[in-house]
Amino acid sequence: xxxxxxxxxxxxxxxxxxxxxxxxxxxGEFTSILNDLTLALRLISRDVRRAxxxxxxGLTRDTxxxxxxxxxxxxxxxxxxxxxxxxxxxxxxxxxxxxxEIVVTDIVNNRGKYLIVFDPLxxxxxxxxxxxxxxxxxxxxxxxxxxxEAGSVEDVLQPGYKQEAAGYALYGSSTVLVYTTGHxxxxxxxxxxxxEFLLTRENIRTPKRGKYYSVNEGNYYYWSENIxxxxxxxxxxxxxKSRPYSHxxxxxxxxxxxxxxxxGGIFMYPADSKAPNGxxxxxxxxxxxxxxxxxxxxxxxxxxxxxxxxxxxxxHERVPLFLGSKEDVxxxxxxxxxxxxxxxxx
Ligand code: AHG
Ligand code: MN
Ligand code: MN
Numbered sequence: 001x002x003x004x005x006x007x008x009x010x011x012x013x014x015x016x017x018x019x020x021x022x023x024x025x026x027x028g029e030f031t032s033i034l035n036d037l038t039l040a041l042r043l044i045s046r047d048v049r050r051a052x053x054x055x056x057x058g059l060t061r062d063t064x065x066x067x068x069x070x071x072x073x074x075x076x077x078x079x080x081x082x083x084x085x086x087x088x089x090x091x092x093x094x095x096x097x098x099x100x101e102i103v104v105t106d107i108v109n110n111r112g113k114y115l116i117v118f119d120p121l122x123x124x125x126x127x128x129x130x131x132x133x134x135x136x137x138x139x140x141x142x143x144x145x146x147x148x149e150a151g152s153v154e155d156v157l158q159p160g161y162k163q164e165a166a167g168y169a170l171y172g173s174s175t176v177l178v179y180t181t182g183h184x185x186x187x188x189x190x191x192x193x194x195x196e197f198l199l200t201r202e203n204i205r206t207p208k209r210g211k212y213y214s215v216n217e218g219n220y221y222y223w224s225e226n227i228x229x230x231x232x233x234x235x236x237x238x239x240x241k242s243r244p245y246s247h248x249x250x251x252x253x254x255x256x257x258x259x260x261x262x263x264g265g266i267f268m269y270p271a272d273s274k275a276p277n278g279x280x281x282x283x284x285x286x287x288x289x290x291x292x293x294x295x296x297x298x299x300x301x302x303x304x305x306x307x308x309x310x311x312x313x314x315x316h317e318r319v320p321l322f323l324g325s326k327e328d329v330x331x332x333x334x335x336x337x338x339x340x341x342x343x344x345x346x
Pocket of ligand 3: 074119124
């Protein structure tokens with residue numbers, strides 16, 4: 001029997017309770033929402049682990065609002081999360097990358113104070129080949145807490161700095177859940193034999209600078225000259241050996257971001273001539289990942305602005321993303337804006 005590596009045995013439910021203790025005004029609603037969510041994540045993890053044996057691999061006949069082909073596991077995960085989140089009655093509205101419109105919940109007693117937005121299955125192209133995939137989520141309070149009206153699009157279109165909680169699950173070599181309520185970001189590993197998430201990394205800290213860069217370099221031809229210069233720069237050997245950086249790219253944002261926040265370096269999906277706003281979605285992907293990155297001491301920007309300050313205009317809008325170690329992201333931003341001192345001599 002391998003040694004247990006956790007120092008103290010803290011389950012995710014213990015941790016959520018402890019975090020609630022930091023908010024004397026808390027009523028327990030938020031705790032109940034997070035517990036419902038972890039149930040959905042455990043169910044998805046179970047089915048991902050058996051993928052190939054059950055009937056969850058392959059495509060459906062549908063195309064989603066982003067023009068992407070929908071896979072069975074996208075649909076399944078989307079349904080599981082929605083079903084789990086309706087239970088508590090504390091959620092007034094949900095928005096999912098896989099649904100064209102917002103999903104208003106609890107129509108009869110429409111009084112939930114919170115809303116959840118999510119990417120049910122991130123890394124769709126990796127599902128059928130056994131490569132890491134994930135789920136991303138953000139929880140907000142509704143804009144008007146005294147409202148008797150149904151939850152609305154306005155509730156969903158809040159800037160990321162208003163997130164009450166955010167996180168992701170990673171279905172990789174193990175299932176890992178990282179979440180924050182604004183008091184640091186913490187990682188839990190699912191013990192599948194008992195169905196519990198146990199604390200494995202408390203208060204994750206991202207190194208100030210890293211040695212890895214993560215980007216789909218197949219888009220090089222479509223990038224702006226500034227982005228090309230930045231990537232050329234981090235690949236060019238330097239006398240102090242801090243460069244070249246090593247390249248890592250899984251093609252699942254959650255997995256590439258998770259590695260980046262733990263090892264340091266930079267993950268990016270810049271805009272390009274094919275995708276003028278980049279590929280990732282502000283509401284379902286970038287905001288949650290940015291909150292986690294900041295809670296770990298890192299930075300997340302669109303090349304100029306902090307991601308968390310951007311007010312979304314559309315629930316499905318896309319945004320360029322530069323995320324990771326502070327010094328690396330600042331350097332990428334300097335190149336992006338054509339202000340890096342070495343840029344002129346490259
Ligand atoms: P999703 O599977 O939720 O549609 O997201 C896929 C995203 C993201 O996970 C990843 O970073 C990116 O697509 C990869 O895109 P490329 O294949 O263009 O590199
Ligand atoms: Mn995604
Ligand atoms: Mn997805």
